[in-house]
Amino acid sequence: MSENKNVRAGFAAIAGRPNVGKSTLMNRIIGQKIAITSDKPQTTRNRIRTVYTCDEGQIVFLDTPGIHKAKNRLGEYMISSVNAALKDVDVILWLVEASVYVGPTDKSIAEKLNGLNVPVILVINKIDKIGKDELLKVIDAYRVLCDFAQVVPVSALTGDNTDTLIEQIFKYLPYGEPFYDEDTVTDQPQRQIAAEMIREKALKCLDEEVPHGIAVTIERMEFKPDIVHIDATIICEKESHKGIIIGRQGQMLKKIGSAARYEIERMLEMQVNLKLWVKVRRDWRDSDVLLKNFGYDTRDIKD
Numbered sequence: 001m002s003e004n005k006n007v008r009a010g011f012a013a014i015a016g017r018p019n020v021g022k023s024t025l026m027n028r029i030i031g032q033k034i035a036i037t038s039d040k041p042q043t044t045r046n047r048i049r050t051v052y053t054c055d056e057g058q059i060v061f062l063d064t065p066g067i068h069k070a071k072n073r074l075g076e077y078m079i080s081s082v083n084a085a086l087k088d089v090d091v092i093l094w095l096v097e098a099s100v101y102v103g104p105t106d107k108s109i110a111e112k113l114n115g116l117n118v119p120v121i122l123v124i125n126k127i128d129k130i131g132k133d134e135l136l137k138v139i140d141a142y143r144v145l146c147d148f149a150q151v152v153p154v155s156a157l158t159g160d161n162t163d164t165l166i167e168q169i170f171k172y173l174p175y176g177e178p179f180y181d182e183d184t185v186t187d188q189p190q191r192q193i194a195a196e197m198i199r200e201k202a203l204k205c206l207d208e209e210v211p212h213g214i215a216v217t218i219e220r221m222e223f224k225p226d227i228v229h230i231d232a233t234i235i236c237e238k239e240s241h242k243g244i245i246i247g248r249q250g251q252m253l254k255k256i257g258s259a260a261r262y263e264i265e266r267m268l269e270m271q272v273n274l275k276l277w278v279k280v281r282r283d284w285r286d287s288d289v290l291l292k293n294f295g296y297d298t299r300d301i302k303d
Contacts (some may be wrong), residue, residue, distance in 0.1 A: 008057035010090035010173030015113075017105050020095050021125045025156035026050055026063045029166065030185055049187045051180045056170050058178035062089065086116055091149070091172040093165075095123045098130045098153070100141045110145035119149035119172045123165060128155040191218045194264050198232055198276070201259040205252060206244060213237040214245070215284065227271045230264070234278045237285070245278050253278065 014022045030050045052059045086092060094113060096106065113120050122142055127135060139151055150168045154161045186193070195216040202214055213236055220231040234256075236242055246253045253276055261274040 007055075007175070007178070008170050008173040009060075009176045009178045010058075011060045011062060011088065012091045012093055012169050012173075013062045013086055013089040014093045014095055015086060015109065016095035017103075017109070020097050021156045022063055022095050025093075025095060025123070025125065025154070025162070026061050028156050028159050029061070029162055051184045051186065052166070053178060053180070053182045053184075054166075057173065058180065058182075059166070059169055059173065060179055086112070086118065089118060090174065091169055092116070092118050092120045093123045093169070094120055094146070094148075095125050096138075096142060098124050098126045098135060098138050100134070100137045102141050102145065106142075107145065113146055120146055121150045121152060121165070121168055121172075122146070122148045124151070124153040125156050127153040128158050128160060190268070191221050193267060194218055194221065194230060195232065197263045197267070198234070198256065198260040198274075201256045201263070202234060202245065205256050205259070213241060213285065227273055228268060229273045229275075231275050232277070234276060235281050235284060236278065237280065237282055239280055242278050242280050 014026055016022055029052055050061045050063065052061065092113060094109065122139075124135065124138055124142075130138070135153055139153075142148075143151070149172065152161065152165045152168055154165055156162070180187075195218050199214065199216045202216070206214075215235040217233050217235065218230060219233060220229065222229045234245055234253075236245060244252065245256070247255070257274050257276045260276075261272050264274065265272045
């Protein structure tokens with residue numbers, strides 16, 4: 001394919017610590033919910049690919065899991081997913097919170113990024129919570145860690161300055177034809193997005209000890225002329241967790257299902273009949289077989 005000198009097209013990875021707003025930023029730029037969000041860390045488990053297309057060209061975003069210390073095979077998968085994403089992109093967005101505190105994880109991320117031959121844009125999120133003087137201190141605190149190509153303060157929540165971020169990203173993309181049709185917003189199948197929406201609502205509804213140990217599988221997704229029937233199973237690791245997820249007289253499961261159904265109906269723009277079940281699969285996060293069944297390809301893990 002000949003090089004197109006009129007538009008740019010390339011890949012941008014969004015990386016950072018857990019819970020700094022990576023998925024919120026990506027959803028804001030794309031203009032609709034693709035990745036789930038939560039105030040609990042390690043919400044995103046897979047590399048989620050979304051597509052932003054405009055007159056200037058096309059940016060393919062990779063929203064990566066939060067960089068953390070792996071405690072099980074699922075954690076190893078998530079870190080391996082991040083490492084793979086960072087090597088295969090044209091530009092990296094390192095998203096940090098607007099705080100002058102630079103922790104050990106941030107320093108570790110900086111080390112990793114310094115070892116890559118990829119331009120890095122420092123994206124300082126949540127600027128709606130601080131003043132200009134404080135922002136300058138945050139920039140100074142991070143500038144010593146990396147030779148950043150650009151520094152762009154934004155608010156993923158309000159959308160403030162995200163237009164500037166888009167402009168800066170395009171500077172580092174090669175000229176060429178778009179990778180996807182202009183109507184494409186993600187490569188994630190609807191089943192996967194629906195499963196993640198259910199997991200998001202479970203994360204928001206459940207107690208602290210449960211969320212990290214759950215997965216969601218879609219057993220059936222059948223489209224009819226005026227309704228889609230979805231059967232889904234929430235997987236947990238303990239019988240005690242199963243009881244919490246179901247709740248007294250099934251009230252918690254109904255709450256999760258009702259909230260998830262609303263989000264899925266908005267995505268599909270049609271009525272949804274959602275049925276939820278709960279199953280226990282002990283230590284599934286350390287089982288290569290179960291991880292594969294739940295959509296995580298452990299063959300990519302670098303031991």
